[in-house]
Amino acid sequence: MQKVWLITGASSGLGRQLVELALERGERVAAVVRRPHALDELQQRYGNRLTVETFDIRNTERVQQTINSVATAWGKIDVLVNNAGYVLRGAAEEVSDAQIERQFAVNLLAPIQVTRCILPLMRKQRGGRIVQISSMGGQAAFPSASVYHAAKWGLEGFTDALRQEVAPFGIQLTIVEPGGMRTSFSSNAVHAEPIDAYEQTTVGLFRRRIQHAGAASDPGDPRKVAQAIVASMDADIAPERLVLGADAYDVIRRALAQRLATLEAQQEVAHSTSLDR
Incomplete structure (x- = not known):
C-alpha cells in the first residue's frame, strides 16, 4: 500500500536521500525545505507525488497548515521524519545566549512541536510511524558540542516517553542514531567564538581534530543510511533505536558500557x- 511521508530538512543530505528513496518506492512525499527550488529536479521527475513546502521548521503554524493540507489532499500521513537540524560547536562558556536558544529551537523544540502537530491525525488514523533523526551524539558526548548534545539527549528522552504514551493508538517511534556521513552537515556547523583558555584543553584538541579531518573523513554513506531507515518501515514492529554507522556503533557501545559499569559499581550505595523497614 502506498505510504505518505512528511520529511523535514529535505533540501540535501540525509533528508534528500530519504525523499528520493521514498519516491523511488512509489510513495507520496511532502518535503519541508528552507531553500526554494532545492527539489525542483525531483518535482519535475515525480510530479504530483511530491509536494514541497518552503519555510523555517520553527514556524509551528506553518507546520500545522502543511500537515492539514497534506492529510486533506492525500487522506493520511503514514510516516513523519524529523530530520531538520544542525550542529553548534563550542564549549558551553563560548556559545552565546542566542546560539543556545536557536540550537534548542531547531534541534529540540521544533521536532517536539512537529510531532505534537501530527499526533491528533495519527491517533485518529490509529497508526503511523515517527522517525526522530538523532545522532550517536544522543547517546555519547564530546567536548565542544555540549549544547548540541543537550538537544539530542532531550529529543531522545522525549521520544522514549512519548513512545509509551501513544502505543495504545498504534503509533510507533524510532530514534535514528547515525554516525558521521558524507553530507554538508559538518560544513554547515555554527561555530562559537573561541576563548583562548580552552585552546590547550580537550575542547581545543577536539576542535582541531575536526577541522583537520573535515567532512571527507566521515565514514557514513547517506544513501545507505536512508535505505536502512526506509527498510525499517516494512517491519511490523518499529525498532526503538536504529544505530547506523560503524563509528556510531563503536562510540555508543563504549558509552553504554561505561555507564553500565558506573551504575553497577554503585549498587551497594544506591540500595543503602x-x-x-
Whole structure:
C-alpha cells in the first residue's frame, strides 16, 4: 500500500536521500525545505507525488497548515521524519545566549512541536510511524558540542516517553542514531567564538581534530543510511533505536558500557539509601 511521508530538512543530505528513496518506492512525499527550488529536479521527475513546502521548521503554524493540507489532499500521513537540524560547536562558556536558544529551537523544540502537530491525525488514523533523526551524539558526548548534545539527549528522552504514551493508538517511534556521513552537515556547523583558555584543553584538541579531518573523513554513506531507515518501515514492529554507522556503533557501545559499569559499581550505595523497614 502506498505510504505518505512528511520529511523535514529535505533540501540535501540525509533528508534528500530519504525523499528520493521514498519516491523511488512509489510513495507520496511532502518535503519541508528552507531553500526554494532545492527539489525542483525531483518535482519535475515525480510530479504530483511530491509536494514541497518552503519555510523555517520553527514556524509551528506553518507546520500545522502543511500537515492539514497534506492529510486533506492525500487522506493520511503514514510516516513523519524529523530530520531538520544542525550542529553548534563550542564549549558551553563560548556559545552565546542566542546560539543556545536557536540550537534548542531547531534541534529540540521544533521536532517536539512537529510531532505534537501530527499526533491528533495519527491517533485518529490509529497508526503511523515517527522517525526522530538523532545522532550517536544522543547517546555519547564530546567536548565542544555540549549544547548540541543537550538537544539530542532531550529529543531522545522525549521520544522514549512519548513512545509509551501513544502505543495504545498504534503509533510507533524510532530514534535514528547515525554516525558521521558524507553530507554538508559538518560544513554547515555554527561555530562559537573561541576563548583562548580552552585552546590547550580537550575542547581545543577536539576542535582541531575536526577541522583537520573535515567532512571527507566521515565514514557514513547517506544513501545507505536512508535505505536502512526506509527498510525499517516494512517491519511490523518499529525498532526503538536504529544505530547506523560503524563509528556510531563503536562510540555508543563504549558509552553504554561505561555507564553500565558506573551504575553497577554503585549498587551497594544506591540500595543503602532506602528507608529502613
